[in-house]
Amino acid sequence: MKQDIVAEATSWLEKTLAVFREEFPAHANPSQPCRIRWNALLCDADLVALTWPEELGGRGLPTSDLIAFHELCAKHGAPQPINSIAHSILAPTLLQFGTDTQKSRFLPGIRAGTEVWCQGYSEPGSGSDLASVRTRAARVDGGWLVNGHKIWTTQAHLARWCFALVRTEPGSVGHRGLSFMLVDMKSPGVRVEPIRQLTGEADYNEVFFENVHVTDDNIVGEVGEGWRIAMAAAEFERGIYFLPRVVQLEHELHRAQMLLEDAKLNASDASSYRSRLLDVRDSCQVIRWRVEKVVSQVAAGKTPGTGGAILKLLWSETRQKVVELQLDLLGDRGGVGPEAEGEYTEAAAVVREFLWSRAETIVAGTSEIQRNIIAERILGLPKDKNANAN
Numbered sequence: 001m002k003q004d005i006v007a008e009a010t011s012w013l014e015k016t017l018a019v020f021r022e023e024f025p026a027h028a029n030p031s032q033p034c035r036i037r038w039n040a041l042l043c044d045a046d047l048v049a050l051t052w053p054e055e056l057g058g059r060g061l062p063t064s065d066l067i068a069f070h071e072l073c074a075k076h077g078a079p080q081p082i083n084s085i086a087h088s089i090l091a092p093t094l095l096q097f098g099t100d101t102q103k104s105r106f107l108p109g110i111r112a113g114t115e116v117w118c119q120g121y122s123e124p125g126s127g128s129d130l131a132s133v134r135t136r137a138a139r140v141d142g143g144w145l146v147n148g149h150k151i152w153t154t155q156a157h158l159a160r161w162c163f164a165l166v167r168t169e170p171g172s173v174g175h176r177g178l179s180f181m182l183v184d185m186k187s188p189g190v191r192v193e194p195i196r197q198l199t200g201e202a203d204y205n206e207v208f209f210e211n212v213h214v215t216d217d218n219i220v221g222e223v224g225e226g227w228r229i230a231m232a233a234a235e236f237e238r239g240i241y242f243l244p245r246v247v248q249l250e251h252e253l254h255r256a257q258m259l260l261e262d263a264k265l266n267a268s269d270a271s272s273y274r275s276r277l278l279d280v281r282d283s284c285q286v287i288r289w290r291v292e293k294v295v296s297q298v299a300a301g302k303t304p305g306t307g308g309a310i311l312k313l314l315w316s317e318t319r320q321k322v323v324e325l326q327l328d329l330l331g332d333r334g335g336v337g338p339e340a341e342g343e344y345t346e347a348a349a350v351v352r353e354f355l356w357s358r359a360e361t362i363v364a365g366t367s368e369i370q371r372n373i374i375a376e377r378i379l380g381l382p383k384d385k386n387a388n389a390n
C-alpha cells in the first residue's frame with residue numbers, strides 16, 4: 001500500500017509543484033493565498049482524506065502512509081494546506097465521536113476544500129486554564145443561543161465553521177457542563193476581529209458570539225460531554241496536527257547544515273555551531289522515535305494519548321533552536337524583514353520563521369502545560385491542585 005501512495009504522491013508533487021512554483025515561490029509558503037491554493041490542489045487530487053474510511057469518502061490507508069505522504073511533502077518543500085485544522089483535528093474527532101449525520105454533513109466539505117474550519121477554545125483569561133471557559137449557551141427551542149468571546153482563533157476570518165467549547169450547564173464550573181459545538185460562522189451574531197502578529201500577518205482573531213443560534217444536531221457527543229471530546233481533539237492536535245511540522249523539522253535541520261557549510265567561520269565559531277547542530281540533530285532523532293510511537297497508537301485505533309504532549313514539547317522547543325541556528329548563520333543577512341505577505345526573500349523567510357517559532361511553544365498548550373501533563377500522567381508525580389486539566 002505504502003508503495004502506491006509514495007509513487008502516486010511523488011509524481012503528483014513533482015508535476016504540481018513545478019507549475020505551482022511559477023505563481024508561489026518557496027519563500028511564499030506561509031502566506032495565506034499560497035496555503036489556500038495548495039489546499040485546493042490537494043483536495044482536487046484526493047489527498048486530504050488518506051486515512052478516512054472508504055465509505056466516508058476516504059482512501060482507507062494506514063497512518064504510516066499518512067506519515068509517508070507528509071515526509072514527501074516536506075521533502076518537496078510543499079506548503080501547509082490552509083485547512084489543516086480540519087484535516088488533522090476536527091476530521092479524526094468527528095470520525096471517532098460524530099453522529100452519522102455529522103459525518104455525512106461535514107466530512108465532504110473538508111475533503112473537497114469547500115469549508116474551512118477554526119478552533120474556538122481560548123478566551124481572554126481561559127487559555128491554559130481552558131476548563132474555565134465562560135462562553136455560554138442557553139437552551140432554546142430546537143437548539144442553543146451562544147454568547148461569548150473567543151480569542152487567538154486561527155483562520156476565523158476564513159472559516160465557514162468553528163468547533164467551540166461552550167458552557168451549556170448554567171452555574172457549572174471547571175470541565176463539567178461544557179459541550180463541543182459546531183458553530184456556523186455565517187450565522188447572525190458572529191463577529192470576527194483580526195489580531196496583527198509580530199510577523200506582520202493576521203492569522204488569528206477575536207471572535208464574538210452574540211445570540212448565535214446552534215441547532216441540537218451540531219453538538220458532538222452528549223450535551224455536557226464537551227471536555228472529553230475537546231481533550232481527545234487536543235490529543236489529535238498534539239499528535240497528528242503537528243506531524244507534518246515534525247517531519248518538516250528534519251528538512252529545516254538540513255537547511256541549517258547547508259548554511260553552516262556555506263558560512264565563512266573561524267575555527268572556534270565553526271566548532272560552536274557544529275555542536276549546536278549536533279545537539280538539535282539528536283533531538284530530531286528522539287522526535288522521530290516519538291513519531292513512530294504516536295503512529296502505532298493511532299494505527300491501533302487509539303487517540304495519540306499523552307505521547308502527543310511529549311512530541312509537541314520536543315518539536316516546538318527543538319524547532320526554536322533550529323531556526324535560531326539558521327538565523328545566527330545568516331549573520332548580517334538576517335537583519336531584514338519580516339516583509340509583507342507574498343514578498344518574502346529567503347533571509348526574510350528565516351526571520352519570519354524565527355518570529356513564528358516563538359509562538360509554537362504556546363499554541364496547543366504551552367511548554368509548561370505539556371510538562372505538567374508529562375509529570376502527572378506519565379511520570380505519576382503529584383497533581384498541582386491549583387492547575388487546570390488542559
Ligand SMILES: Cc1cc2nc3c(=O)[nH]c(=O)nc-3n(C[C@H](O)[C@H](O)[C@H](O)COP(=O)(O)OP(=O)(O)OC[C@H]3O[C@@H](n4cnc5c(N)ncnc54)[C@H](O)[C@@H]3O)c2cc1C
Binds near residue numbers: 372
Ligand atoms: C500561534 C497560536 C495559534 C493559536 N490558535 C488558537 C486557535 O486556533 N484556537 C484557540 O482556541 N486558541 C488558539 N491559541 C491560543 C492558545 O491555545 C493559548 O495561547 C494557550 O493555550 C495559552 O493560553 P494563554 O495565552 O491564555 O496563556 P496563559 O494560560 O495565561 O499562560 C501564561 C503563562 O503562564 C503559564 N501557565 C499557565 N498555567 C500554568 C500552570 N498550570 N502551570 C505552569 N505554568 C502555567 C503558561 O505556560 C504561560 O507561560 C493559539 C495560540 C498561538 C500562539
